[in-house]
Amino acid sequence: MIENSKVLVTGGAGFIGSNLVDRLLAQNNQVVCLDNFSTGKLENLEKALKNPEFILIEGDIRNYDDCRKAVVGCTCVLHQAALGSVPRSIADPVTSTDVNIGGFVKMMFAAKDEGVGRFVYASSSSVYGDHSGLPKVEHQIGKALSPYAVTKYADELLAANFSAMYGIETVGLRYFNVFGPRQDPSGSYAAVVPKFINSIINHENLHVFGDGTFSRDFTYIENVLQAIQLAASTPSSIIKERQQAYYKRNQELRVPGISETIAEVFNTAVGQYTSIAELADTLKRILARFDHTLARVDVTYGPARPGDVPHSMASCEKSQAILGYKPTHTISQGLEETCNWHWQRAHLNVRQ
Numbered sequence: 001m002i003e004n005s006k007v008l009v010t011g012g013a014g015f016i017g018s019n020l021v022d023r024l025l026a027q028n029n030q031v032v033c034l035d036n037f038s039t040g041k042l043e044n045l046e047k048a049l050k051n052p053e054f055i056l057i058e059g060d061i062r063n064y065d066d067c068r069k070a071v072v073g074c075t076c077v078l079h080q081a082a083l084g085s086v087p088r089s090i091a092d093p094v095t096s097t098d099v100n101i102g103g104f105v106k107m108m109f110a111a112k113d114e115g116v117g118r119f120v121y122a123s124s125s126s127v128y129g130d131h132s133g134l135p136k137v138e139h140q141i142g143k144a145l146s147p148y149a150v151t152k153y154a155d156e157l158l159a160a161n162f163s164a165m166y167g168i169e170t171v172g173l174r175y176f177n178v179f180g181p182r183q184d185p186s187g188s189y190a191a192v193v194p195k196f197i198n199s200i201i202n203h204e205n206l207h208v209f210g211d212g213t214f215s216r217d218f219t220y221i222e223n224v225l226q227a228i229q230l231a232a233s234t235p236s237s238i239i240k241e242r243q244q245a246y247y248k249r250n251q252e253l254r255v256p257g258i259s260e261t262i263a264e265v266f267n268t269a270v271g272q273y274t275s276i277a278e279l280a281d282t283l284k285r286i287l288a289r290f291d292h293t294l295a296r297v298d299v300t301y302g303p304a305r306p307g308d309v310p311h312s313m314a315s316c317e318k319s320q321a322i323l324g325y326k327p328t329h330t331i332s333q334g335l336e337e338t339c340n341w342h343w344q345r346a347h348l349n350v351r352q
């Protein structure tokens, strides 16, 4: 756990970032949030803004001065700011690469210039691209299928290079379809879980891209918060010790030298898959407990979207072996909590 530290969360007004901000504040940290509110919302920070240990900097990761100002005095950076969504990156690759690669380098460079020890960043399961192997293991990736995937892979390469060049430790977390409270259900780039929940609550048909057999390793936000904290707080000596044991067990991999600066990537997932059709059924079943007519919402199917991989499920072996990561929430537990949150928000106007 990260405690009694000053930490920078970029993208702290977004879904993952704002949950992280609240958790870090609850653990007696001073938290700086750098966000340009392009997809993030001030309402996500309603609770944080009441805490004197919270500092909000409205700025852009594409501006080095904003990055430098935000990172002053921080022991680590938890970099979440990016433009998510595969379809968005296909529609506008210029802005996605500008933010996700250009902004990433500026933030990491500012962190290095400020003497930050470790830079933990959000990568993505999209890095696995067209590699068909399952479960996904960190060292076997395929060809990227979207500009978004390219940006996340470029970040991993840049992070490894920065560690070698400048000695800043970097840890990338390849998130697999994260879901939970505060994830935005609106707009054409919304993720499938909040989008389906919102449609069901509004008695609207669910539209599936493809025949519903595509599957994902849906990961509840609590598991992601755990992975981020382990990635940031596990001492270097422990990571190095565990790296030696892990890489020696996997003989085709090069064992990192003990004096090398840490530059790692880890899957952040549960290690279970759920098809999109199953997801739709489960969400209807959970929400029908609030209103039984919701069980009648129809599901329609259409062509698959370009850039979407058919199946995605992680091996969590490496994250478990080196970070001690152990997911605490199954998809069912997470979906129950998430449906509950959306229902309350829609019907009781409760902000959480």
Ligand SMILES: NC(=O)c1ccc[n+]([C@@H]2O[C@H](COP(=O)([O-])OP(=O)(O)OC[C@H]3O[C@@H](n4cnc5c(N)ncnc54)[C@H](O)[C@@H]3O)[C@@H](O)[C@H]2O)c1
Binding pocket: 010, 011, 012, 013, 014, 015, 016, 017, 034, 035, 036, 037, 038, 039, 040, 041, 059, 060, 061, 062, 079, 080, 081, 082, 083, 084, 085, 099, 103, 122, 123, 124, 125, 174, 175, 176, 177, 178, 179, 191
């Ligand atoms: N949600 C997922 O399933 C998932 C999966 C894989 C990876 N990721 C990655 O996790 C991170 C967080 O994702 P999220 O789901 O919380 O998305 P989000 O859109 O809710 O949050 C991203 C935040 O970054 C901010 N931001 C964007 N561009 C910025 C810029 N130029 N300067 C400053 N702030 C900027 C946004 O305003 C927003 O608050 C992203 O890096 C995303 O690529 C998410």
